[in-house]
Amino acid sequence: MQSPWSRREFMATSAGLTGGLVASQLVSAPSPAEAVAQPTPAHYPVTLNLNGQTQTLELDARTSLLDALREHVHLTGTKKGCDHGQCGACTVLVNGRRINSCLTLAVMHQGDQITTIEGLGTPDNLHPMQKAFIRHDGFQCGYCTPGQICSAVGALSELEKGIPSHVTADLTGPIPVSQAELRERLSGNICRCGAYSNIIEAVTEVAGENG
Amino acid sequence: MKAFTYERAHSAQQAARAAQQHPQAKFIAGGTNLLDLMKHQIETPTHLIDVNHIGLDQIEKTPDGGLRIGALVRNTDLASHPEVRKNYPVLSRALLAGASAQLRNKATTAGNLLQRTRCPYFYDTTKPCNKRKPGSGCAAIGGYERNLAILGTSEACIATHPSDMAVAMRVLDATVQTVAPDGARRSLALAQLHRLPGQTPQLETNLKAGELITSVTLPKPLGGRQTYSKVRDRASYAFAAVSMAAIQMPDGRFRFAFGGLAPKPWRVEAAESQSQPPAVAEVVLAGARSSSQTDYKKTLTARLIASALKGGNPL
Numbered sequence A: 001m002q003s004p005w006s007r008r009e010f011m012a013t014s015a016g017l018t019g020g021l022v023a024s025q026l027v028s029a030p031s032p033a034e035a036v037a038q039p040t041p042a043h044y045p046v047t048l049n050l051n052g053q054t055q056t057l058e059l060d061a062r063t064s065l066l067d068a069l070r071e072h073v074h075l076t077g078t079k080k081g082c083d084h085g086q087c088g089a090c091t092v093l094v095n096g097r098r099i100n101s102c103l104t105l106a107v108m109h110q111g112d113q114i115t116t117i118e119g120l121g122t123p124d125n126l127h128p129m130q131k132a133f134i135r136h137d138g139f140q141c142g143y144c145t146p147g148q149i150c151s152a153v154g155a156l157s158e159l160e161k162g163i164p165s166h167v168t169a170d171l172t173g174p175i176p177v178s179q180a181e182l183r184e185r186l187s188g189n190i191c192r193c194g195a196y197s198n199i200i201e202a203v204t205e206v207a208g209e210n211g
Numbered sequence B: 001m002k003a004f005t006y007e008r009a010h011s012a013q014q015a016a017r018a019a020q021q022h023p024q025a026k027f028i029a030g031g032t033n034l035l036d037l038m039k040h041q042i043e044t045p046t047h048l049i050d051v052n053h054i055g056l057d058q059i060e061k062t063p064d065g066g067l068r069i070g071a072l073v074r075n076t077d078l079a080s081h082p083e084v085r086k087n088y089p090v091l092s093r094a095l096l097a098g099a100s101a102q103l104r105n106k107a108t109t110a111g112n113l114l115q116r117t118r119c120p121y122f123y124d125t126t127k128p129c130n131k132r133k134p135g136s137g138c139a140a141i142g143g144y145e146r147n148l149a150i151l152g153t154s155e156a157c158i159a160t161h162p163s164d165m166a167v168a169m170r171v172l173d174a175t176v177q178t179v180a181p182d183g184a185r186r187s188l189a190l191a192q193l194h195r196l197p198g199q200t201p202q203l204e205t206n207l208k209a210g211e212l213i214t215s216v217t218l219p220k221p222l223g224g225r226q227t228y229s230k231v232r233d234r235a236s237y238a239f240a241a242v243s244m245a246a247i248q249m250p251d252g253r254f255r256f257a258f259g260g261l262a263p264k265p266w267r268v269e270a271a272e273s274q275s276q277p278p279a280v281a282e283v284v285l286a287g288a289r290s291s292s293q294t295d296y297k298k299t300l301t302a303r304l305i306a307s308a309l310k311g312g313n314p315l
């Protein structure tokens, strides 16, 4: 069989180069390389301020913030898509800034304030962004949605602070809240269902209310 | 991920010393590249030294009118700093063209410089790769090499350095400051930070064991017109096929540095004394070794140069 690309190569390629949503876990096999004496798993205490509540956990140093949230605190609203920074499903707000919780260790967040989708709103008291996503039907399967919403909340706060983006024409002037700006600012969140146009409508509406 | 022990450093010197005490240690800053590689077991440090709390997160003017950027300044904060937006716009532009907002909020100045290649075979631990496993061969040469390098390569490795930020810092003549475990401090030109692969592609920089980057310094502003053009497979959240940082200085002369072409930010100062686009491109691309998959990078480079010389903003 002389196909120029095997499926595996294709997956590896997309994972490494475009940052697209692919199951890059498929390509990870243990490296047969250098046998280094690896320590036994080490555990550390960490105290997080999680959605306004103090949580002290005892965690293996390897635990990502994402796994700490899902597997240890059982806040499963935050999703794991790729586990490699390529999809945005795991987006949470740390000290008010959006980050990918899969590419950070929980032990690095001693004392930090973490806001997840569960902390933004509750079923009886939804955050305006959650309401807008429902109003505009900004999802299909819903898997990317918590990440999209946390990311959108982070994006609007970045706009408010005047943080520029790749499509900002004038780096020193005021930044318009345009569709192009919002699309660029949300490019770190992939939606396999392709609900993008409704997502942008929802975020545009909330941006308008803020502005 | 392999097990490791963890410590939080509180000063640069303490971090560098800790690295000396644990020979298999790694510094962790934003973690956005290191943890990705640790999950694939491409990096297997036995100890992590968290450098996020060593106080190097400031941007300050230097006495001679330049700018000193702390190693831990986040990519978002550097791109949005008023001084950078006004006086070093090529740097803001390059940063904003990289990764996603979530990643830029975490990624740091030093971590960005030291991020490793995105060569697909480096990431695929079932394939030979001289960078990951010295002496095992290079699966990229003759494989799927469309996104790999055409300049500065060797028979051992054709990987590119993926950073956008580093390309802008190169065109600005940045320098990198470090501290060693014994407390010795030094400054080196950014051009001297990254190595070409030769026969040792696993050695990527000229930093010594345990040497910690403390800051990056930009000389005083050049003024002029500054652009960063990034050609990629999709409009956002993708690495460069070819990118170009260009500055047309107040006296009309140009400077260019390129990403996506080589194992380090690529700048050929001799090209900058040429004025005709084909002559500039010829000098920049001198010695290029491309294949049918990567020939397009030469075409793209020549077109980016032509468009900058015509005063356009290519992208």
Ligand SMILES: Cc1cc2nc3c(=O)[nH]c(=O)nc-3n(C[C@H](O)[C@H](O)[C@H](O)COP(=O)(O)OP(=O)(O)OC[C@H]3O[C@@H](n4cnc5c(N)ncnc54)[C@H](O)[C@@H]3O)c2cc1C
Pocket (backbone or CB within 6 Å): A019, A084, A085, A086, B026, B027, B028, B029, B030, B031, B032, B033, B034, B035, B036, B051, B071, B097, B098, B099, B100, B103, B106, B107, B108, B109, B110, B111, B112, B113, B114, B115, B162, B163, B164, B165, B211, B212, B213, B214, B237, B238, B239, B240
């Ligand atoms: C999906 C995805 C898409 C991306 N797209 C782009 C893109 O388009 N363009 C681009 O340029 N980048 C891109 N990136 C890469 C991103 O910019 C880097 O991951 C980031 O800049 C690394 O910074 P960090 O602080 O997180 O580094 P870390 O992961 O913390 O560290 C990286 C390396 O630097 C070392 N290190 C860190 N700080 C120091 C120090 N002070 N002194 C000495 N050594 C140190 C660490 O030991 C490690 O080896 C992308 C990443 C992902 C995951």
Ligand code: SF4
Pocket (backbone or CB within 6 Å): B117, B119, B120, B121, B122, B128, B129, B130, B131, B132, B137, B138, B139, B140, B141, B148, B156, B157, B158, B159, B201
């Ligand atoms: S190009 Fe370099 S990084 Fe890629 S497979 Fe070859 S040796 Fe490894």
Ligand code: FES
Pocket (backbone or CB within 6 Å): A079, A080, A081, A082, A083, A084, A085, A086, A087, A088, A089, A090, A091, A100, A101, A102, A103
């Ligand atoms: S799970 Fe995909 S970016 Fe974190």
Ligand code: FES
Pocket (backbone or CB within 6 Å): A138, A139, A140, A141, A142, A143, A144, A145, A190, A191, A192, A193, A194, A195
């Ligand atoms: S709604 Fe299904 S992935 Fe976005």
